[in-house]
Amino acid sequence: MSAVKRSFAGVSLASLVDSMVSRTFRLALIQLAVGEDKAENVKRALSFIKKAKENGSYLIALPECFNSPYGTKFFPKYAELIPSGQTSSSLSQAAKEHQIYLVAGSIPEKDGDKLYNTCTVWNPSGELVTKHQKVHLFDIDIPGGICFKESETLTAGKRLTVFNTDICKIGIGICYDMRFGEMAQIYRKEECDLLLYPGAFNMTTGPLHWELLQRARAVENQVFVATIAPAQDKNADYVSWGHSQVVDPWGKVIAKTEFDEGIVYADIDLKVVDEVRQQIPVFRQRRTDLYDTVLKD
Numbered sequence: 001m002s003a004v005k006r007s008f009a010g011v012s013l014a015s016l017v018d019s020m021v022s023r024t025f026r027l028a029l030i031q032l033a034v035g036e037d038k039a040e041n042v043k044r045a046l047s048f049i050k051k052a053k054e055n056g057s058y059l060i061a062l063p064e065c066f067n068s069p070y071g072t073k074f075f076p077k078y079a080e081l082i083p084s085g086q087t088s089s090s091l092s093q094a095a096k097e098h099q100i101y102l103v104a105g106s107i108p109e110k111d112g113d114k115l116y117n118t119c120t121v122w123n124p125s126g127e128l129v130t131k132h133q134k135v136h137l138f139d140i141d142i143p144g145g146i147c148f149k150e151s152e153t154l155t156a157g158k159r160l161t162v163f164n165t166d167i168c169k170i171g172i173g174i175c176y177d178m179r180f181g182e183m184a185q186i187y188r189k190e191e192c193d194l195l196l197y198p199g200a201f202n203m204t205t206g207p208l209h210w211e212l213l214q215r216a217r218a219v220e221n222q223v224f225v226a227t228i229a230p231a232q233d234k235n236a237d238y239v240s241w242g243h244s245q246v247v248d249p250w251g252k253v254i255a256k257t258e259f260d261e262g263i264v265y266a267d268i269d270l271k272v273v274d275e276v277r278q279q280i281p282v283f284r285q286r287r288t289d290l291y292d293t294v295l296k297d
Ligand SMILES: NC(=O)CC(=O)C(=O)O
Pocket: 138, 174, 175, 176, 177, 179, 200, 201, 202, 205, 206, 209
């Protein structure tokens, strides 16, 4: 729906809707300490989910690779089927028990003879709403910095992923996906109000790009953006930058943490999305006669 369609006879549709349904909710980001013991990783995640629910969260998100260390050598060993694997079954149970939407970071997924980096989304009935297989694999080489090739063991997903909660529409990307502005633009076109990126940037790219990219995606698309990282473990092969955070549609960081394990809470008010889009109406000012970003099958 465009900003134009959001107003009728001088009364914005958003304000009518606002008076009828709640457009605020508490988002919790779990910055989890992830180690080599898969069962322990899942157990810790479940205990943080419980705590986040006790603190009033409606939507809870986990980090990229929350049941496995992040590294190509680990993916084959930790990979599971979705939704028949043990991790999926624990997540489904937790979403149902706590009556929450759960965006479950990512796990290495075994699908046929291929492996994916996959985020599962669960609703308050414990049903798998959707899953996102990371579409842009993290293959980079910065001499003296970091060299990483997810494609050594992973296959790239083939579709973008949006889903609805009772309150808003959400677009999902995983980590490196955040670098691709076209993907976020498509999510805005699909009427998303919030983009969630479970991600694990590193000590080379994190300090420069992590927050910059989130604020850019938020301002360009006038959406809330949240990122959820594993806590930092200085002894791991891959050292996570941490810094899970939430950015509002003005580009302002409204909640954040640094390196340690913990929960970041943000009270999201979707009125802010409508205000920004009304006050700076760039979406309907785009020159689609000159350029466009389109979703392909
Ligand atoms: N780990 C990633 O997928 C991405 C990343 O660390 C980066 O883009 O930098």
